[in-house]
Every structure is written in C-alpha cells, then in structure tokens.
Amino acid sequence: MFMEERQKDIVRRLNETGRIIVSEIQEIYGVSADCARRDLRELERKGLLRRTHGGALPAEPKGIYPEKTYTPKDLPEVRMNYLIVAKKALEYIGQQEVVYITTSSVGYYMALNIPDSLQVTVLTNSVTIADVLRKKECCKVIFLGGEMSSRGHCHDYYTVRMVKNIRIDKAFLSHTAFSLDFGASIHDSAGVEFGKAVMESSTMNIGVYPSEKIGKTSIHSVCKASDYDLLITDADASQDFLTQAEEMGLVCDVADEKED
Template sequence: MNEENADVMFAEERQAAIARLIREKGKVLVPELVGRFKMSPATIRNDLRDLEARGQIKRTHGGAIPGDAARVGYELDNNGKTVKELRLKAVIAAKAASLVEDGDIVILDAGITTREMSKHLYDKKNLTVIVNDIEIAAILEKFEGVSVVVIGGMLRRNFHCTVGPLAVKLLSELNVDKVFLGTNGFSASKGCTTPDMNQAEVKRTMIQIATQVVLLCDSAKIGKNSFVQFAEPSRIDLMITDSLISRQHLDELAETGLEVMVEPVE
C-alpha cells in the first residue's frame, strides 16, 4: 500500500493518535512523528495543520504543542462539532432511545447527543421527560405521548440549558427511572468530567435522583479529562459508545467493571 492510499484511509485515526501523543508529551517534533507513523514530513505537516484548524494543537517551529481544545477548561459550544462527531453521536443516540420504555420517567441531560436521542422518542406512550435544555424541550413538545418537564434556572449562554441553584433544587425534589447523561470527557481514573462547575452540579443531582444512570459518550471523549469531575466510573450503570473506541480504552473500561455497549459505526 502506498503512502497516498494509507493517508486517505487512515488520516482520521492517525491525526487522533498524533493529538493524543501531543497531549501526553506536551510537545513533539515533526521528525519524531515521521518516524513513529512512517509518513512523509509533508503529510505530517498537513496533519498538524488540520489539527490546529480544529483547535486541538498549536503548531510551533518544527513541531506542535497542545492547543485550546486539549486544555481541561475548554468546551466547544453546540455549533463547534465536526461532521464526524455528529455521526458518532447519532449512532449512540439511536441506541439510547431504544432503552426508553413506555411509561418511563426519564431525564435527558443537555447536549447534542441527548438532543439527537430526543428525536427518536416520537412514538413513545405515557412518557415523562425532564429536561434542562430548551432545544430538547422544543423537540419533545411535538410528540403526543410525551409530557415534558422543563427545569428552570440560569440559562447558560450558547449552550441552551439551565444551571445554578434553582435548577439543582428543582431536580433534587424529583425521582426518575433513568437519566441519560452527556460528558465532555471520560477516563477510567477520573470518570466523567466537564469544564463548567455549575453544569457539573446539575449532572451530579441528576445522577442522585435516578434509578439507572446511562452515559452517552462517543469514542473521541474517552481518555480525556476536563476541569470538574461529576461522576466516578462506579456511579455509571451503563456506557454507550461507538466502535471507533480503541482496544486500550476498552480494556481500561473493563477493569473498572463498567458495562459498555459499543455501537457499530460504518
């Protein structure tokens, strides 16, 4: 196989590996990447340009360092997701929706994956859904068999969801069958993490009032840590992810005892 074909077939996987290496080491040089990935300097530089354009790394003279998207406090808003990320989220969302039964009382956490999940609930009957995301509420209100409870609070700008003491208080008075959570990062050592402290408190409360906790986490977030922990791995009953997850990460998750559903991605 020549380099041109390998680059077409494996560019996304290689770039993801380069980004991980830069996060782990703090700085890498082009010759090191050339030797590790057996690609030409021109191809590696193209990879670095692509990663920099996505905010994952910052190019330096002769190499690269972590960029904004690699910092623990960084968070893309809902308009900053790539086509690939949206494809992974859609697969996970469809599986999550299949776990919702008629008559359930559930919480959908704020986020794109849960928003995609909400679109699959159109045919449910006698379903009650608690949300703090106004976009999800707007989708669900169209479904005849779904009752929607919107949690109030301070609206988080650009993220379309409510947070703060009022949201926490209202949630803490409820009991639900299932909560479907999103996360910005998940690792075997730190569990679920998010950049925003107020968002973390809302998520913790959602976990506390649910009988079953289901985490919707695409493979791009696994192995990453953000600023604030909101759940240890032991607090999650089930994780749904996609088939692009690495074998290493699957092995790490298995060691935690966490049940994982891996949904195929074409």
Template sequence: MFKNRRDRYNRDVSSKILIRRVNMASQERGLFAEERQQRILAILSERSRVLVNELSEYFGVSTATLRNDLRELEQEGKLRRTHGGAVAIESRIPEQLAEAAISEHHNAKQAIGKAAAELVHDDDVLFCDSGSTTLEFIRALAGRRNLTIITNDFLIASESERVITQSNIIFLGGSVRTGFHYTVGSATIDALSCLSAPTAFLATSAFSFERGFSIHTLDLALFKQMLIDRSEQHIMLLDSSKIGAFTTVNFAQLSDISTLIVDDFISEKDRIRLEDTEDGPNIIIAPSK
C-alpha cells in the first residue's frame, strides 16, 4: 500500500514539475553534456526521481543520450539508475554515542521537544523512546504534574524525576548498551509487553520517503515496534537533518505514525511532500525561534 501511494505521488509530482517548466524547456535545449547533467541533478534534488523519457523531452535530446548522462552520473556516485530513469542517492547516517548526539542540532531538538510537550497534560501516561530529541521533550515537560513515564533510557528516567513534579517513572530493565544509556533485549521486550499507554513519543535515527523510519540495531527496532503496538497514538519527533537518509533496520512507515513533529529547518520540498502524503500523519512544524 505504501509503495502504491509513493508511486502515485511521484507520478503526480513529476507531471506538476514538467507542466511548471514547460515554458522554460526551450532554455534547456542545446546544452553541453556537463551542463545538462548539472540540470539533471538539480531536478533530482527537487523530486528525488527522474524518468528518461521525460528528460529526453525536456532537454530535446535522445533517450540514448540521456541514458549516457545517467550512466556517467552513477559512475561518479551522484545518483542511482533504475529501470527507465534514476533516483537520488540517500545518505546513510552513522551511529553516534549518546553524548555526541545530544549536542548535535540542539536548537532544532529543543524546538521539537517544546512542541511535543504541548501535547501532554497533567496525569497523562506515556511511553518515551530513547533518544536525544525525546530527552529534550522530557526537559520541556517541566511544570507538569503526576505524569507516568515509561522508558528504557537512563537519562530520560533521571530527567523525568528531576523536572516533573510527583512523577511516576517506570524503567524497563534489560541489557545495557554501553555508550547509549538505554536497555534492550528480550528482558526489555518482556517488561514492555505487560504495559500499555495511550501515547508513545518516538525517536528515529533516519527517515526517507522510500524506506520509512530506520534505526541502527535490530534489538532497538523491535523495541520501537513494540512501543507502537502497545499504544494508540504514535508521535514521532523528527530532527529534519535526518530526512532523506537511512540506517540498517526499518521499524515504521509514515502510515504507522499519528503525529509527526519536525523543526522549521525542514526544506519546503520535504514539508510539502509530508503534508501531501495520503493517509499520512498530522504534521506539526516546531518553530525554532
């Protein structure tokens, strides 16, 4: 189903862009190969996918010439050829230890955390996923009362106790992953399987429209899937720097998420694509100022 929605979206966007550029097409004819290839990369940066037949019409050159262009760009590592066209190359996000992740894109994470905190009320019960953005969410809950926080993250448990008045913290035991401040494994999953909460606040290492949300390890992916299974509302906190990237293990698609909160550094292209996704989540843009 997700693939069908994605294909339909790409076809719609493809048509819209070509219509918008029809009056500019004459300016793109007669280009040298290097100039044409730069234009191809510019189009890919806008919509992540191109078709040979459309490019041939747009540039006024043969499909054979366009295939040569795409082959050369692929050899340079600038795109990936597919049947009938090419797609943009997504970046793979390397895994960071907790302390390094906390300091990166801090303003964006604070903005997301503050926006997420506005969805929480006194006496709520919630799951809180491990992550640097969810840590900022917990810090933004200062002043709330009588919250029940269920988490597998040491730092989140500690901050919950510090900032939330009369907080009830349920810490999920298991195997500690050194350098990351969270527990994983069968014991963690077993403990979580006995619990439920109306809302889960989730984090991710990467997101792409083609692959969905992903994380670096299978154990953590299984934990996040269990958080989704044991809750009704699924709120994803997404730092926009993670859009257009992927890691090792997929754990959710956009259709699995109820609300997605992203910072206002998001590109206009990605914002529109998120908001136009059929059956997608409610989108909240968190102001950074």
C-alpha cells in the first residue's frame, strides 16, 4: 500500500471509530512506530486529525456558543475527559485550604467528587456548584454573589469586589478556550474582570482544560498562558501542544484515564 493510500485509510478508520493509536497503525499496515507517527504528523498538518499521546482523534471545529440557560447539570451524560481532569485537579487541594472552583463542567465534577475526608473552604460564583457543595459536611462554602446570569453565575461589580477581599490558596480556572498564543479566552466579556480578580487574589492559579478546549480561541482574552502556575489536561491533548507548552515553561500535568 502506498503512503497516500495508507494515510487516506487511517483517516477513514479514525472517523469511523473516533480514535486510533500508533500501535494499531503498526499492526494494520505493517509499518514502524516512527512511520506511524510521521503519518499522523502529516495528517495533522493537513487538518485531517488531531494528534494525542500515542495516537490521534478526529479534527474538531471551533467551539460553539453555549445555550443561554445551560448549566453542567444539563449534560445528558458524563463527559469522561472532563471528569478525568476534575479528579486530577482534586489531588492538588490540601487540607484546610481556601480554593476557588471554576463554574465550568470541570468545576461541577470537582464539586461532586470532593472526598468527605478533605476539609476545605470553597469559593464559587455558581449557584449550581454551590448547591452541590452545601450538601457536603467537609466543605465550607463562600458564595460570591451579585447580579445573576441566566446560567446561574455571578461575575458583576459586586462579585469582583467580594473576591478581591478574600485570600485564595489555589484557584482552579477553566474558560471557553485555551491556546498558547492567545491564552484563556471566553465568549462573554462580562467574565473577564472577574477572572482576572480571582487570579490576582490567588497564590496559585491552576488551569483545568480538557483536550476539547485546547488549541482553540474565543473572543475575549482573560489571561496569558504563562499566567498559570500549572495546567491540567487529559491524554487526548495534542502532542505538539504539550511539547510547545513545555518549551515555553508551562508546567502541564496530563491526567490519564488509567489513573482513574
């Protein structure tokens, strides 16, 4: 089989199954690991797939705007990449710490999975996440209030003023998109000042970005990539992204499903 035929067939299989790994390419086409990786690099360059740790995923379009009243509780099923990242993030919370948890789906999964043995004070500006946390005896909850959006979030002037008066040990943040050149970005400019205020009040800022958000950009920049002390993502993140992040000094912790 010629190279072009092999690469075309790799894309076909990938689109049918949703994922392909280097060892599969070796076995199916009788090629070396280096040859398989070269095929994936070439196909990624053409925009036909997205390379990951040890394999590839189908190419994805730019993220879409969320529904106006969407909350993480509305998800029809658990998003495994998000859950894996959330559980990895929980490993960084120490006893008696004060932490901010993002309003995103990752934050929701973090709230659901906080162990009963972990005594922690959690700041949140999400009604949905606050409702989860209020049922956990191990958690003290500080709700950052203000004028509420249709999605149950607060991030107006009053919310910003409140968070500026609280010392935070660690902030776990996630936004619509994250790229190394544009940093963290969101669709709605109303959340920019709040995001910046959280990071200024926190001793350690941790980005929690599932691979679906990596390498994409939205409209309004919240922070530079280098503003994070740590980035947590999953094993489906592009290998090129992880290499470039390491080269620019961004510390990454890649959560593996096997660790779950």
